[in-house]
Amino acid sequence: MSRIVYVNGEYVSEEEAKISVFDRGFLMADAVYEVTSVLDGKLIDFDGHAARLARSLAELDMASPVSHEELLAIHREMVARNGIEDGLIYLQVTRGNPGDRDFVFPDPEKVRPGIVLFTQSKPGLADNPAAQVGMKVISIPDIRWGRRDIKTVQLLYPSMGKMMAKKAGCDDAWFVEEDGVVTEGTSNNAYIVKGSKIITRHLSEDILHGITRAAVLRIAKEAQMAVEERAFTVEEAKCADEAFVTSASAFVMPVVEIDGAMLGQGKPGPVAKRMREIYLEESRKAAI
Template sequence: MSNNKRTVYVNGDYVPEDEAKVSVFDRGFLFADAVYEVTSVIDGKFLDFDAHTARLERSLNELDMPMPMTRDELLDAHRQLIEMNNVQEGCVYIQVTRGVADRDFIFPEGIAQTVIMFTQAKKLTGEKKGLRVISTPDIRWGRRDIKTVQLLAASIGKTAAKKQGKDDTWLVKEGTVTEGSSNNTYIVTKDGKIVTRHLSNTILPGITRAAVLKLAAEQGLEIEERPFTIEEAKDATEAFMTAATSFVTPVIEIDGTQMSGGIPGPISLRLNEIYIEEGKKTSI
């Protein structure tokens, strides 16, 4: 990020980031009673915007919250933000909380939601060097399919990886990998199958995941949606992760075991290439 102050969106207003304010009684702050989405920007356009909007609405519905704005209002605000902040490549985050109320565990009724949006300018395209990951216990709550702002467990896992000189963590529950700290996880078996965990409450239904699996199937690759273990991953020919802000990212080491000769594998690199190509075609 440059030293220039960003303009951020707060409840309908576009304000300098150091003037943006949210109440100390906001339930997003007090209870993590909030959801978020992040949409990537390439060449000044949004990838998978409608899919991210649909998932935002689903997350809100699961927590008995309405959509605070229409799809077109949301798109307009996203476009205004990247224009104001001159973001050609990067992402836009939106966070929606239940709103401001005195501290009480019961959901308050009849209060206005808090909506904030901000940009991050960052390089999303270019060479993929591959990541080294460790495994850590998945200690998150039971509704990981809802994209809430309660990301402390993921932060703990990612920080543990950094302390070991690694890049990220794969979260493990009851002996199998659920997902990464902020991404879906995959392995490629010796017979060329892509294996990734099936959708359920245990993982986030990744927008990039859905797009990449569709593209993989179109390339004639066989996909198996089921849990896999760290030991099975270590025995695989390739491993990779997908996320909205990193697309398809190769994994070159898992718990000290080198993957694909310590370099990004061909399937993950090709899928990343195709995803960007196809994403640009449908970006808005």
């Protein structure tokens, strides 16, 4: 059965969905995106994703094509029309179609931003078996542009990073700067655990301001767990007791190996497992 997608104000089948070849999202990667998880037919952390979308648009001097209330209504309609119980909603906003290719931004008074949403059904999303065994990651040079805090669709290098990891027989890659400091994963925020202390990179333009990250750190502090927001190196990570990543689609995912070095007992540690459990429990309660 064909999915229903949302394209610039219309709900159409995926076969009928079209954007212009002159859309700047297609030509220039001049677009931002968000991915919101759906559990039990409800949206997880919607307000956080909507707020980050607004921030990304503002940083690129791009207007939003819809209001917050309209965006929520569209998300709910997409869940209903596609019968999503567990899955994801992908949203992309582009600067629009100026009518011809040009490096110069079009006049915002004359060009309306484009918006596209589609769903991905993922039954049992919260019961991912990978969480029981943990992930293996490799480190790769971080050669992305500097504004990683803006969630743009410039995803070629992250995609290449995941392919490098796959070729190495691993699950994902962590980006590392020249001084050996970890920035983040290809599509997630990175953490290490020493004793009972959770360590993760501080917010800046160097990393994405993860919505799941914010929720997990809040939950950790409420549980009176020590949290330290600072940079850490790959070598420090290899000596950690545990590691994990967070994202909207993976929630809290344990990491058991970095560049071939086994962490702890080579299996998900108690902190990562507990954070995943609490996060899922709290997220389901707050879902809308």
